Amino acid sequence: MNWLIHDYREDDLAAVVHLIDSTAELGQESVFSLAECIAALTERRPAVVAVHGSVPIGAALAQLGGDRAWVMRIAIHPAWRGRGLASALLRELERRLVAARVRRIAYVLPQEELLGDGLANAGYVRRPAVAYFEKTEPGSGGSADVLADLGGRLLPEGLWDGVAGMTTEKTLIERRVVLPLAEPERAARHGVRPPRAIALFGPPGTGKTTFARAVASRLGWPFVELLPSRLADEGSLAAGLREAFARIAELERVLVFMDEVEELAPVRTGASAMHGVTNELLKLIPGFREGDERLLVCATNSVRSLDPAFLRHGRFDYVIPIGTPDEAARHAIWSRYTGPGTEVDLAALVAASELFTPADIEHAARAAAQAAFERDLAADGAEQLPAGAGTGDFLTAIAQCRRTVTGEMVEEFTADIATHARV
Numbered sequence: 182m183n184w185l186i187h188d189y190r191e192d193d194l195a196a197v198v199h200l201i202d203s204t205a206e207l208g209q210e211s212v213f214s215l216a217e218c219i220a221a222l223t224e225r226r227p228a229v230v231a232v233h234g235s236v237p238i239g240a241a242l243a244q245l246g247g248d249r250a251w252v253m254r255i256a257i258h259p260a261w262r263g264r265g266l267a268s269a270l271l272r273e274l275e276r277r278l279v280a281a282r283v284r285r286i287a288y289v290l291p292q293e294e295l296l297g298d299g300l301a302n303a304g305y306v307r308r309p310a311v312a313y314f315e316k317t318e319p320g321s322g323g324s325a326d327v328l329a330d331l332g333g334r335l336l337p338e339g340l341w342d343g344v345a346g347m348t349t350e351k352t353l354i355e356r357r358v359v360l361p362l363a364e365p366e367r368a369a370r371h372g373v374r375p376p377r378a379i380a381l382f383g384p385p386g387t388g389k390t391t392f393a394r395a396v397a398s399r400l401g402w403p404f405v406e407l408l409p410s411r412l413a414d415e416g417s418l419a420a421g422l423r424e425a426f427a428r429i430a431e432l433e434r435v436l437v438f439m440d441e442v443e444e445l446a447p448v449r450t451g452a453s454a455m456h457g458v459t460n461e462l463l464k465l466i467p468g469f470r471e472g473d474e475r476l477l478v479c480a481t482n483s484v485r486s487l488d489p490a491f492l493r494h495g496r497f498d499y500v501i502p503i504g505t506p507d508e509a510a511r512h513a514i515w516s517r518y519t520g521p522g523t524e525v526d527l528a529a530l531v532a533a534s535e536l537f538t539p540a541d542i543e544h545a546a547r548a549a550a551q552a553a554f555e556r557d558l559a560a561d562g563a564e565q566l567p568a569g570a571g572t573g574d575f576l577t578a579i580a581q582c583r584r585t586v587t588g589e590m591v592e593e594f595t596a597d598i599a600t601h602a603r604v
């Protein structure tokens with residue numbers, strides 16, 4: 182599967198029109214005319230394009246009308262037929278339609294069209310009299326409504342690439358988590374079972390939430406964060422959890438994120454009010470694990486405060502430590518604050534800010550900018566000062582910043598890696 186699928190862009194027009202036009206005689210014609218397709222492409226997205234190298238090899242486009250959408254056309258270059266590209270394009274198109282709150286997706290094809298089997302496999306029902314295919318999203322209000330109720334959404338593309346540095350963690354998560362989920366057939370050929378639940382632990386502010394969001398963005402799955410405060414709205418937290426997982430089961434694919442999970446599943450000491458909640462969560466995870474295309478990501482700053490039964494094998498596939506940003510990550514984060522084209526000695530800042538979290542760096546950068554601003558105020562226009570903080574301002578701010586991660590925390594984290602990490 183060596184193609185990439187992206188949203189239709191204006192400069193794809195000529196190539197997509199050519200695909201639609203040149204494949205019309207190959208049994209890929211549709212009830213929509215070329216002119217209608219062009220109008221839909223240019224005004225009424227969504228449309229998706231598959232490219233191999235940089236050459237468009239397939240396209241799928243739709244037209245929206247209220248809560249129903251019509252798939253207007255799936256055009257595949259002849260050399261790429263029969264390799265699953267049509268299904269891949271349809272899946273990408275459906276994702277965008279569901280995000281646009283579409284509930285019914287219809288696709289009308291000529292009688293002899295070969296794609297028919299593929300559509301049935303994708304959940305479309307054939308209406309015999311008119312050879313009319315329609316798909317109704319399951320559940321009361323459709324996936325889009327379930328997702329909205331859960332406070333979930335599709336995250337923007339590209340968050341994965343936005344995670345700077347952290348090569349060790351990034352490579353590990355990519356190989357163990359992202360790729361088996363993204364390519365389940367390929368993983369299965371080697372006997373690799375995709376993970377269903379992972380836990381991330383490490384000091385505060387090191388990027389656990391950032392990684393969870395990046396994985397969802399990379400997979401193109403909706404991101405649902407379960408917040409205890411919100412779950413308890415319904416009455417009891419245990420009931421809220423049960424209700425939330427029932428709704429999650431209605432979604433076709435989803436990444437569920439639970440932050441500060443040690444609060445939901447703390448070490449059991451005596452009669453804790455949380456016992457019921459912990460038990461509920463332990464009961465819900467096996468059911469969650471049975472579905473394909475779903476991943477639970479739990480994060481904690483304090484893995485040692487978690488109920489030991491919680492992280493057991495069989496519940497969590499991996500327990501992954503996320504430490505303070507490495508040099509490359511600090512470099513990337515500092516460069517966000519120093520601005521392009523300045524003379525700031527980034528290497529000096531990187532070296533001086535070991536063990537700083539991204540949040541610490543942000544704080545120090547702000548203090549440095551403030552110092553430059555105050556210097557300017559003091560000079561009161563008497564002299565022309567360079568704009569922005571200089572290396573000295575940054576180094577002073579770093580020296581004055583109280584680090585979030587103390588030496589003691591580093592020791593604890595190192596010990597936790599030895600006792601809890603499972604990668």
Ligand SMILES: Nc1ncnc2c1ncn2[C@@H]1O[C@H](COP(=O)(O)OP(=O)(O)O)[C@@H](O)[C@H]1O
Binds near residue numbers: 510538
């Ligand atoms: N590798 C990274 N590259 C760039 N920014 C990062 C990175 N890791 C964390 N950040 C930023 O640092 C801040 C804190 O990260 P977060 O993921 O909330 O930490 P945690 O969930 O571990 O407490 C966020 O603003 C995030 O954007």
Ligand SMILES: [Mg+2]
Binds near residue numbers: 389390391
């Ligand atoms: Mg967090």
